[in-house]
Amino acid sequence: MASLLPVRCVASQRKSRINLRTALGITKQNYSSKKGSPLMHHQKSLPRLPIPKLEDTVRRYLAAQRPLLDGDQFRRTEKIAHAFQSGVGKRLQEELVAQDKNNTHTSYVSEPWLNWFLSIRYSTMLTNPFMVFNPDPKTEYNDQLVRATNMVCSAVRFMKTLQAGLQEPGVSHLNLTKSDTDDFQRVARWAPSFLSRPLDMSPFFRLFNSTRIPKRRVDELFTDEKARHLLVMRKGNMYVFDIVDRDGNSVTPAEVQSHLKYILSDPTPAAAFPLGVLTSENRDVWAGLRDKLIAAGNAEDLQIVDGALFCLSLDDDIMRDRIHLSHNMMHGDGCNRWFDKSITIILTKDGQASISHEHSWGDGLAVLVFQNEIFEETTERPLVHPGSAAAAAVDSASAVRRLQFNLDSELENGIKKAKENFDSLVSTLTIDAMEFKKGGKALLKKSKLSPDAVAQLAFQMGFLRQYGQTAVACETCSTAAFRHGRTDSIWSVTLQTQRCSHAFVFQPGRHSVEQLQAMLSECSTRHRQLIKEVIMGQGFDSHLLALEYLAHSEGEAVHGLFTDPAHTAIILDSSTLTSPAMDFAGFAPNTHDGFGLTYSIFDDWIGCTASSYPTRNVHEFLQCVHKSLEDIFTVLEGKTLG
Known part of the structure; x- marks a missing residue:
């Protein structure tokens, strides 16, 4: 606040600061030492979470379903989705947009998400x-x-x-060398942020x-x-x-x-x-x-x-x-x-x-x-x-x-x-952990691959190796860069990961190292695109949830899109967290047929904690994931698979 004080002698300035701190009750016993912007400094300036176009959501939903379904199943799902888009979905979309315009203080997903959690x-x-x-x-x-x-x-x-x-707001730094600094924090309280994206702090009032x-x-x-x-x-x-x-x-x-x-x-x-x-x-x-x-x-x-x-x-x-x-x-x-x-x-x-x-x-x-x-x-x-x-x-x-x-x-x-x-x-819950020590973020970035894409690919590859199937895989992604944004899901199974997984697991000898490396690159490129869409508020999962919630609140019958067998439970449910304070994290699967996966990617190793119920064998699954990572890093080193 020094720049807002009238000009006066140094002693007077010091006295004013002391009196101000005393008036606020800011003492070592009561408060943490803070130097940056106040918690809600950016809140009003946060952009609103956009509602995707219905046709884009349907297109992305079908793209996510394509590698999970055979020809007949996909054609059926495609027909249901297009009927929803041109029929009841069109009306629901118009109502959702109208409601959103009348509730500019929040996001269109805030109430549906909260209701979903509280209805469990x-x-x-x-x-x-x-x-x-x-x-x-x-x-x-x-x-x-x-x-x-x-x-x-x-x-x-x-x-x-x-x-x-006085708590500093969360900020997603777009360039850590320029914005995650003391100088930037001092400037940030007075000026808009061009080097970082402030995050929504509204949930903090429920913390205590x-x-x-x-x-x-x-x-x-x-x-x-x-x-x-x-x-x-x-x-x-x-x-x-x-x-x-x-x-x-x-x-x-x-x-x-x-x-x-x-x-x-x-x-x-x-x-x-x-x-x-x-x-x-x-x-x-x-x-x-x-x-x-x-x-x-x-x-x-x-x-x-x-x-x-x-x-x-x-x-x-x-x-x-x-x-x-x-x-x-x-x-x-x-x-x-x-x-x-x-x-x-x-x-x-x-x-x-x-x-x-x-x-x-x-x-x-x-x-x-x-x-x-x-x-x-x-x-x-x-x-x-x-x-x-x-x-x-x-x-x-x-x-x-x-x-x-x-x-x-x-x-x-x-x-x-x-x-x-x-x-x-x-008694039915099993937890296991895996540490892959043969490589991590450093080598992946050197190979111009997204570390997160490789981790997601290893999970899919491991499941395919264990069960001979491609499973629904979703990764939690924050939309907290928007006002009252929560999370959305990255459906990480793509045609690229399906093709790559089959090549590594079933046909390693039929492809050259260069071909396998090219497949890994294609998976990474596609995964980066999916992450970008969700981070920018263009994911389809939350949008469909909001439309379903709106229909339910109006007493409408559930549309076939939401009862379609393709709209199925998540098998590979994952979340990634890395922090200097945290050793590891975990949660149980949301379905008795799935895995709950938390993972961290470090410079030279990758760790994962996994949980499952008796329907799945978590020990064998992590062994398969470890083998998949071994194969991926072997190929990145330019070696052929045995």
Whole structure:
């Protein structure tokens, strides 16, 4: 703000800045140190998400279906799609465009996407993504109490920075060497951005104090911005304490440490009827049980849970390996989680940490920004240290309250049944991981190939190698460069990837190295085109969802386009995330016939975490993916396949 101050002596300028910071309450205890534009600085200037032309969406949809169908199947799907385009689809498109013109504050996909998520009736806990933190490089700071205290304090500082409008907005840098710099950040608050694309920050208000509330047919989102307490879970028991005082200041790190130490030392046995497991139930079943909980006199305590800033789950387990860690962070034992909270920070006995987030309110962008800030601050500027004593004068026994719920026999039976259903479901889930160490981003870029295209090709090639089929493969792609944009899907199976996969898997000896290299280049070029279309708001998946939602809201019968067998469930459901704060991430498949894939591409290696149910063999699949990557890199090195 210096350029807006009147000219005065240096001492006066310094005094004015100090007074301004004091007036805003910007203290080291309350706020993270920020230097760039305020969070919503670019929000009003964000472009609106365009509605694609209906004929373009139909064309792209059919292009995505072409490699998945035989001749007769494709002709049938083509006929259905063209009938939709010239008939009911044309009218729905006109209505969608008209509605969009009357709702310029948002995007045409915002309501359909939210409704889709909140209408899911099956258990949502396994589709909640988890993102595992890297360990603190200073190993002594991975002590459970020390790391939990630092993370809670950092999270509160992030929240208060966010509420004060001082959190920097997310930016997609188009040229990192020019725009991801301190100088650019200083300039960006005063001038339009020509070197980067600001991202939509609207989901951030649901990051804290928010919970998904189960309701019959369609759930609701609840946010209590006035709440000042943290929810802590241990052994299925639920504790709360204030982490912001009545004046709006964060409580001291020593107090937080004292309260968490008190909870970790609490001799109360594991909850006989852990309420958290109810959040893993079928949504309609959970809605009915919640109504019974309220009728039994638990409304006030449920609202305390719902309004908590976030949930901290303190687990007593020590992680054996990456697979054990994945299962723990995805679902745990079901008792020490509240899967409906917007975000949950999970800390194991040995200090392994993760963030799990409920998916309806937003996508990975806000959570990743949060995770990056937490990791940077706790590893570079920790507020408590190993061996530091908790505040001696703090009365944690009075400050910490363990919630106790009134349960009748019907509710107890409901909790028992929920636990049985939870155990049955997670027992069918298998998780495995793969690390390909023979090459990565550096060699792929040197070969002028898109690293993401090669990863997607390896998944398709691996499935073909394992099952002899081409499967529906979709990759999540953010549309957050638009106002209230969410995500869309890149349907990554193309005629080019189909041809290339068959050549590598079934006919390697029939093609020269040069021919195989040319096929890889064609796949990459086509994939880049698909990414560009989706990033620019020209994907077909969200558009079709919006049209279907509009028809449903008007009480129309579902058109054959949406019941066509070609409009099928995704088999290879994937998402890529890479961050200095994150070790790896994961989620469960959305269908019992699919794989849930998260992957990261580094300069010299590629990693993937995959999950499946018994219909698919995830171990064999990752072996096939690894073999596919080996073949691809062998060809890129100019060698023939054996």
